[in-house]
Amino acid sequence: MASSNNQQPSPNTHHNPLFDEFRWVIQIRHSLEEDHDDDIGIPVSIFNVPKPLQLSKPEAYVPQLIALGPYHHWRPELYEMERYKLAAARRTQKHFHSIKLPQLVEQFTKLEHKIRAHYHRYLDFSGETLSWMMAVDASFLREFLQVYAVEEEEEGKALRRLSSRMSHLVDYTGRKSAHNVILRDIMMLENQLPLFLLRKIMELQCSSTDAADEKLAKMVTSLLKELSPFKLMENFPCIDVTQHAHLLELLYCVIVPQSDEQTEDNEIEEQNDDAGAPKEGRQSYGNSGHVKQLFNSVWNVGSTLNGAPVRFIRGIIVSRPVKFVVQLPWKILTGLPGFSILKQPVEYVFSLQGGQENTKVSNPLDASVSRPPLVEEIMIPSVTELISSGVKFSPTNGDLTTIAFDVKTVTFHLPTVSLDVNSDVILRNLVAYEASAAMGPLVFTRYTELMNGIIDTEEDVRLLRERGVVLNRMKSDAQVAKLWNGMSRSVRLTRVPFLDKAIEDANKYHDGRWRVKTGRFMKRYVFGSWQVLTFVAAILLLLLTGLQAFCSVYTCSRWFGGVMNNVQKQN
Known part of the structure; x- marks a missing residue:
């Protein structure tokens, strides 16, 4: 009975009707028997979008019209586009020199291990299926990219070459909505195709390998100029298609500066203590000299005044009880009744003063540079707040390395960013690719956090647009603010x-x-704290009572009489 019970499947086990165990065993055995030494050094470049990013806006990472590659190939709503891809494959075959599409598939089958090496996910289907899928999808992508390779005078001829079924999808002017949907789909991280497959197709159509690379480079360069968010980049780099894995990686390398010094010191591991701390928690309090600074400031102001009441108050300040209080440590003093209310206001004032005037006092801004940034929104005022404090914004015609704050001219230099209907998807997938592939600091992600920090409302977008930092090709400034936020x-x-x-x-x-x-x-500390207001009112009442008692003993008119007479004359 025990053995029969052990042979029963667990109630939590679910059998997948689409899973072929026999084919899986054959595929695993075939993979283990082969020795692919030539795939060493091929890095994974096509990843799953990280879950934290995908949860925020799933539709920005999942193709809406066409699937390229294996990740979304079998989705029913995308499989309707298969007839357009097959039509593109047939037209591609006509341009081959004395070979047919099955022969191209055979060449892709020989490169099966290289194709699989580019994908992070395990591809659970045969090599022949993968090769046919790549041949058809690469043919469609090649035909779509030809839109960006034709010259203006050849546009009419190219339009005539398009199938009537494809004409409503592909638009040489980029005005059709389906064209923009395809643009967004081909730039998604999970929808990438290895570029070496396109190179193989182009080699079969061109007279030489160099001609194929030149034509492919022209196609992808025109595409990237169309999609790059930084429209005014000077000296757009010459693209070597042999050095890049896919289109999204190529766009990332164009707009993100590549530094030779990708040191591990720039990378910071997550620290739970800092990640959960509030923004105000970065400042370090507890300076025992705060109370001394407070009394010294009051004494310096009071020493410039004269008169009997001032001399009387000065005598109180230099008395023994007050000197004793000044010598008390700050932590003990703030524990006394009445002084605990003044702890945060006094520390706040002197922490700001010390950060600007005394370089020996620890500056919270300097300390934050050596600490990990918070997971929360980046700490920086909005555009409206910065401009109201005197900051100017200036556009730059360059990449992310042109971002700087000029202290002398009080100018924030930012690269000109152009935003349209495709920008949201492209920016998000660039962030997803960087999070998955980048070994060094997340430069592009940090840039998006900066823009998210300085843009809160459509008024911030308007101010940046008027200064040329933002080129808005969307419907309104509110949409741009929503994009960054x-x-x-x-x-x-x-x-x-x-x-x-x-x-x-x-x-x-x-x-x-x-x-x-x-x-x-x-x-x-004033409007947000009734305790401080109550304490100040009590102090004023105490001072007025003391003044009344003082005037009842001494004649105050000889000190204040002249002042009162002047006030009466003015009235």
């Missing part, structure tokens, strides 16, 4: 020196303005 947070913490330096300098300038200091102080 909807960008997902980074899947891992990182530090980018030149970006963090610009953020630090902008924060330091903005926080150093007395208008900002006063506004924050009043909002946090």
Whole structure:
């Protein structure tokens, strides 16, 4: 009975009717018997989108019209496009020199291990199925890319070559909605095809390998110029298609600066203590000299005044009880009744003052550079707040390395970014690719966090648009604000020196303005705290009572009489 019970399947086991165990065993045995030494060094380049990113907006990572490659090939709603892909394959076959499509499939079958090496996910189907899939999908992608390789005078001829069934999908002017949908689909991370497959097809159509590479480079260069969010890039690089894995990786390498110094010091592992800390938690309090600084400041102001009441108050300040209180440690003093209410306001004022005037005092902004950035939204004021404090914004015709904050001219330099209906999908998939493939700091992700931080409302977008930093080709500024505010947070913490330096300098300038200091102080410790108001009212009442008692003993008119007479004359 025991053995029969052991042979029964577990109630939690679900049999997959589409899974062929016999074919799986054959495929595993065939894979283990082969020795593919030539696939060593081929990095994985086509990944699954990280779950934290995918949950925010799934439709930005899942193709909506056409599937390229194995990840989404069997989805029923996308399989309807198969007839268009087959039509493209037939037209591609006509341009081959004395070979047919099955012969191309045979060549792809010989490269099966190289194709599989590019994909992160295990591809659970035969090599022949994979080869046919790649041949058909690559033929469609080649025909679509030809849209960006024709010259203006050849546009009419190219349109006539298009099938009537394809004409409503492909648009040489880019005005048709289906054309934009295909553009977004072919730039999704999970919908990429290895570029070497396109090179193989082009070699069969061109007279030489160099001619094939030149034509393919022209096609993808025109495509990237159309899709790149940084429209005004100078000296667009010459693209070597042999050095890139797929279209999304190629676009990433064009717009993100490639540094030779990808040191591990720039990469920061996640720390739970800092990740859960509030923004105010970065500042370090507990300085025992705060109370001394407070009394010294009051004494310096009071020493410039004269008169009997001032001398009386000065005598109280230099008395033994007050000197004793000044010598008390700050932590003990704030524990006394009444002084605990003043702890945060005093520390807040002197932490801001010390960060700007005394370089020996630890600056919270400097300390934040050596700490991991918070998972929360990046700490930087909005465009409206920065401009109101005197910051100017200036566009640059370059890549992300042109981002900087000029302290002398108080100017924030940002690259000109052009946004249209395709930008949201492209930006999100670039972030997803960087999170999956980048070995160094997440430069592009940090840039999106910066834009997310400075853009809160459509007013911020309007200000950047008027200054040429944002070229808005969407319906409204509100859509652009929604685009940046909807960008997902980074899947891992990182530090980018030149970006963090610009953020630090902008924060330091903005926080150093007395208008900002006063506004924050009043909002946090006056208007937002009834305890402080009650304490101030009690102090004023105590001072007025003391003044009344003082005037009942001494004649106050001889000190204040002249002042009162002047007030009466003015009235």
